Amino acid sequence: MILVHREEPIAVVQLNRPEALNALSPELMKELVSALEELDRDEKIRCIVLTGSDKAFAAGADLKWMVSHTAKELLAKDPLAIWDRISNVKKPIIAAVSGFCLGGGCELAMMCDMIVASETAKFGQPEINVGIIPGAGGTQRLTHLIGKSKAMEWILTGNIYSAKEAFEAGLVGKVTPAAEYLNEAKKLALKISEKGSIAVAHAKQAILKSFELPLAQGLKEERRLCFELFDTQDQKEGMRAFLEKRKPEFKGR
Ligand code: HXC
Numbered sequence: 001m002i003l004v005h006r007e008e009p010i011a012v013v014q015l016n017r018p019e020a021l022n023a024l025s026p027e028l029m030k031e032l033v034s035a036l037e038e039l040d041r042d043e044k045i046r047c048i049v050l051t052g053s054d055k056a057f058a059a060g061a062d063l064k065w066m067v068s069h070t071a072k073e074l075l076a077k078d079p080l081a082i083w084d085r086i087s088n089v090k091k092p093i094i095a096a097v098s099g100f101c102l103g104g105g106c107e108l109a110m111m112c113d114m115i116v117a118s119e120t121a122k123f124g125q126p127e128i129n130v131g132i133i134p135g136a137g138g139t140q141r142l143t144h145l146i147g148k149s150k151a152m153e154w155i156l157t158g159n160i161y162s163a164k165e166a167f168e169a170g171l172v173g174k175v176t177p178a179a180e181y182l183n184e185a186k187k188l189a190l191k192i193s194e195k196g197s198i199a200v201a202h203a204k205q206a207i208l209k210s211f212e213l214p215l216a217q218g219l220k221e222e223r224r225l226c227f228e229l230f231d232t233q234d235q236k237e238g239m240r241a242f243l244e245k246r247k248p249e250f251k252g253r
Contacts, residue, residue: 002031110142128158
């Protein structure tokens with residue numbers, strides 16, 4: 001269900017359950033989380049692209065699996081707890097989205113650090129149409145990204161939005177022609193891979209803190225993470241290279 005294409009220094013992780021438009025079953029999520037965690041540990045990989053197919057990034061959590069569950073069972077098992085592990089991945093993850101990106105699929109894309117979308121992509125949180133609400137971050141992350149009024153509209157109507165609308169709302173970072181979304185995401189991943197990997201991981205951590213901490217605490221955390229980098233070889237190399245008018249060679253140390 002998960003394919004990993006290594007193209008060092010990047011890796012493309014592909015959701016591959018075409019018969020269900022990549023519906024995110026617990027088995028698929030388990031495979032996805034282990035693939036991402038393995039790549040996070042792999043020193044040869046600097047940046048990860050997460051994609052689906054041209055037709056669907058993912059059409060949501062698996063309705064066939066969910067239909068018969070009770071609240072008591074879900075509260076006891078918490079099948080969504082495993083999703084939280086994606087937020088602990090230190091390397092940047094870029095979602096390359098085409099086709100349907102709905103419900104849990106949209107929530108998964110929002111757990112990534114950037115979203116590059118094909119102009120054909122369709123976003124939405126249609127959980128309300130099946131009698132529930134988002135449960136994997138939709139009410140929280142979408143609201144941070146697009147603001148209260150739009151998040152209310154998206155989640156309360158269950159409407160589907162175009163890539164252009166998702167871009168204008170602030171959910172998507174870049175919209176590309178249909179044939180280009182994966183290439184564009186890979187280009188972005190390669191560009192990030194040229195930077196010092198410790199600085200990249202610190203930047204990711206600091207930005208994500210802004211979603212959790214009040215400003216004064218977030219600023220302190222940012223300063224701590226910034227100052228910490230002054231003990232890395234990459235900081236010395238980066239600044240010396242600038243002064244010596246040459247390109248830096250970052251080693252991730
Ligand atoms: C399980 C799904 C699925 C899903 C599609 N399929 N979405 N299976 N879970 N979320 C399956 C269909 O049952 C069908 O299988 C096959 O994929 C193709 O789908 P079709 O509906 O025939 O395709 P199409 O007519 O092109 O319509 C595409 C679609 C529609 C608009 C995306 O499939 C759709 O509305 N899907 C559900 C979207 C949704 O409600 N997502 C939110 C889920 S709730 P068969 O076997 O019939 O061929 C959620 C909650 C997260 O994500 C957290 C909760 C705790």
